[in-house]
Amino acid sequence: MSDKQPKKVLVAVAWPYAQGPLHLGHIGGAYLPSDIYARFRRSVGDDVLMVSGSDVHGTPITVKADELGVTPREIVDKYHPEFLTYWEDLEIDWDLFTTTGTDTHKRVVQDFFLKLLENGYLYTETSEQFFDEEAGRFLPDRYVEGTCPHCGFGDARGDQCDNCGKTLDPVDLIDPRSKLSGTTPVLRETEHYYWKLSAFNEPMLEWLTSREGWRPHVVNFAVGMVDDGLHDRAFTRDLDWGIPIPVDDLGPGKSIYVWWEAVMGYLSAPQEWAEIQGTPDAWKDWWEDPEAEAYYFVGKDNIPFHAIYWPALLMGYGGLNLPTDVPANQYVTFGGAKASKSRGVGRPLSWYLERFEPDALRYALAQSLPESNDSDITDDEIARRVNDELVATWGNLVNRVVSMTDRYFDGTVPQPGPLTDMDEAAMKARMDTLGDVSDLIYNVKLRAGIARAMTGAQEANVYLNDLAPWTTSKTDMTRTGTTLWVALQMIAANAVALSPYLPGTSRRVLEALGSPIEGRAPRWEAPEVEAGSKLSELAPLFAKVDLEATT
RNA sequence: GGCGGCGUAGCUCAGUUGGUAAGAGCGCUCGACUCAUAAUCGAGAGGUCGGCAGUUCAAGUCUGCCCGCCGCUACCA
Numbered sequence: 001m002s003d004k005q006p007k008k009v010l011v012a013v014a015w016p017y018a019q020g021p022l023h024l025g026h027i028g029g030a031y032l033p034s035d036i037y038a039r040f041r042r043s044v045g046d047d048v049l050m051v052s053g054s055d056v057h058g059t060p061i062t063v064k065a066d067e068l069g070v071t072p073r074e075i076v077d078k079y080h081p082e083f084l085t086y087w088e089d090l091e092i093d094w095d096l097f098t099t100t101g102t103d104t105h106k107r108v109v110q111d112f113f114l115k116l117l118e119n120g121y122l123y124t125e126t127s128e129q130f131f132d133e134e135a136g137r138f139l140p141d142r143y144v145e146g147t148c149p150h151c152g153f154g155d156a157r158g159d160q161c162d163n164c165g166k167t168l169d170p171v172d173l174i175d176p177r178s179k180l181s182g183t184t185p186v187l188r189e190t191e192h193y194y195w196k197l198s199a200f201n202e203p204m205l206e207w208l209t210s211r212e213g214w215r216p217h218v219v220n221f222a223v224g225m226v227d228d229g230l231h232d233r234a235f236t237r238d239l240d241w242g243i244p245i246p247v248d249d250l251g252p253g254k255s256i257y258v259w260w261e262a263v264m265g266y267l268s269a270p271q272e273w274a275e276i277q278g279t280p281d282a283w284k285d286w287w288e289d290p291e292a293e294a295y296y297f298v299g300k301d302n303i304p305f306h307a308i309y310w311p312a313l314l315m316g317y318g319g320l321n322l323p324t325d326v327p328a329n330q331y332v333t334f335g336g337a338k339a340s341k342s343r344g345v346g347r348p349l350s351w352y353l354e355r356f357e358p359d360a361l362r363y364a365l366a367q368s369l370p371e372s373n374d375s376d377i378t379d380d381e382i383a384r385r386v387n388d389e390l391v392a393t394w395g396n397l398v399n400r401v402v403s404m405t406d407r408y409f410d411g412t413v414p415q416p417g418p419l420t421d422m423d424e425a426a427m428k429a430r431m432d433t434l435g436d437v438s439d440l441i442y443n444v445k446l447r448a449g450i451a452r453a454m455t456g457a458q459e460a461n462v463y464l465n466d467l468a469p470w471t472t473s474k475t476d477m478t479r480t481g482t483t484l485w486v487a488l489q490m491i492a493a494n495a496v497a498l499s500p501y502l503p504g505t506s507r508r509v510l511e512a513l514g515s516p517i518e519g520r521a522p523r524w525e526a527p528e529v530e531a532g533s534k535l536s537e538l539a540p541l542f543a544k545v546d547l548e549a550t551t
Numbered sequence: 552g553g554c555g556g557c558g559u560a561g562c563u564c565a566g567u568u569g570g571u572a573a574g575a576g577c578g579c580u581c582g583a584c585u586c587a588u589a590a591u592c593g594a595g596a597g598g599u600c601g602g603c604a605g606u607u608c609a610a611g612u613c614u615g616c617c618c619g620c621c622g623c624u625a626c627c628a
Contacts, residue, residue: 017628059628217556221556258626305628330556331622367563368564372564389576393591398587404586462591465584471584471586540587
């Protein structure tokens with residue numbers, strides 16, 4: 001670890017729409033895993049840049065704004081600040097969490113557009129779209145409603161019929177009407193830029209099939225999609241809310257399609273970060289250095305955009321790093337059924353934060369990360385993880401060792417005597433824990449990583465039971481001191497092993513044992529708890545949770 | 552409809568290229584201990600690996616069909 005050259009690591013995380021509160025599925029699916037990974041890479045000395053931000057131009061935002069009769073900006077201004085409080089509460093440690101509404105983003109996106117145009121990947125084409133003459137706007141698919149041509153359902157949306165589930169083209173609707181004004185929309189010609197995505201079929205397939213270490217479901221899904229053939233996609237929309245195209249040959253009112261624009265945030269956010277640092281070119285270390293790595297943490301619904309479209313955009317731009325890995329997660333489901341509002345997923349994050357300590361919530365989610373399959377969780381399951389695993393195994397371990405050190409040695413780290421084989425084995429076990437957890441996190445097996453770290457805590461419990469310092473304290477204080485000294489070393493190392501997952505409580509443990517963290521993350525090595533030093537006060541790490549008492 | 556995925560102990564889940572008598576955590580039973588947040592440690596019970604049929608010397612792990620569940624299906628994110 002320590003002998004490796006520090007690497008530049010871009011930790012890129014899905015951009016949430018600033019359109020509604022986040023739920024545990026979002027946290028477990030993307031934001032927590034990225035934070036765990038980023039914290040770990042900081043610990044081993046790499047230069048991590050973790051960025052994301054609120055997508056302010058997403059269609060759901062304009063839909064919601066139209067429904068409420070407010071501007072999209074008002075929606076964004078409500079939810080973006082709310083997101084920031086989540087990050088603070090959960091200690092999601094961004095280098096920058098911005099929005100797609102910044103000048104930097106606009107500049108980068110428009111530059112990207114021009115570069116694609118220059119490289120021959122954009123062309124114009126005319127098509128017919130529904131236009132609401134009363135509202136004076138072209139209508140996105142879901143703004144058109146009418147009778148479903150398949151089942152006769154009267155309120156089918158232009159993109160899909162909610163009754164029979166079929167995918168529709170708004171032009172096929174019988175008696176179409178505008179959702180904006182209720183009037184009958186008319187077909188009107190409109191000219192747009194199209195992206196020559198079809199040109200990337202071959203290189204994309206070649207790139208995808210040569211990825212090593214990617215999760216099977218990610219590669220399979222992406223390859224399957226490319227195998228079906230990539231088709232050219234419209235690159236612009238008839239919208240005012242968005243980033244206008246930087247050329248005027250199509251007239252006004254043309255914005256870059258929000259999805260293409262949003263993923264470019266991975267490029268613009270590091271530039272904004274660099275500007276804030278006062279080193280405007282610093283972002284290039286993460287984007288242009290071939291040795292730099294880039295990890296994209298997203299949910300599985302985002303695989304096409306991060307494993308295909310964004311890499312294709314980058315290929316079209318040229319000279320920028322493609323993703324090192326897209327460790328997409330599956331879904332966190334609640335109470336068996338799919339993510340449903342009635343079973344907890346609709347609960348605001350604050351509901352959980354009122355009942356669980358941040359690290360306790362992080363623990364339960366980390367143990368349930370849907371890395372290879374959808375994973376199911378319930379409120380009781382979260383409480384069970386906290387009470388029967390986290391408190392019982394780790395919290396109690398720390399507490400019992402600190403208590404004995406207080407009782408038998410007045411809170412001073414005892415001087416160890418000669419180490420026996422059992423002592424040596426325990427000292428080695430703590431190093432193995434750090435090594436194993438490190439291997440697992442490097443491979444983005446975060447769930448296995450925290451389980452392994454907990455095994456380390458169990459090993460310390462076994463060691464204590466075998467050596468029984470509460471018994472030896474009656475006859476042999478040297479032996480007792482040695483045992484507690486070893487146990488303290490194990491705890492300190494284990495706090496480091498857990499630190500990516502449980503940053504707040506790990507910090508408390510390390511401070512109490514005399515190894516305060518310098519910087520944002522502890523060094524990934526076993527700290528030395530010095531004999532003779534005085535332990536500072538350390539209250540129990542976690543409290544047990546009783547949901548019934550607080551509900 | 553098309554594409555993809557899932558169904559492994561009571562619960563939540565692991566199980567690289569098919570190969571020793573199928574694993575973990577929690578729960579449960581019994582025992583040990585009492586420093587510790589009735590926590591800890593040990594032992595044990597518990598599974599036709601959704602069903603059926605194949606391929607193979609050998610299948611949870613490959614093929615086909617069936618049952619149940621889910622996601623995506625391109626201007627929807």
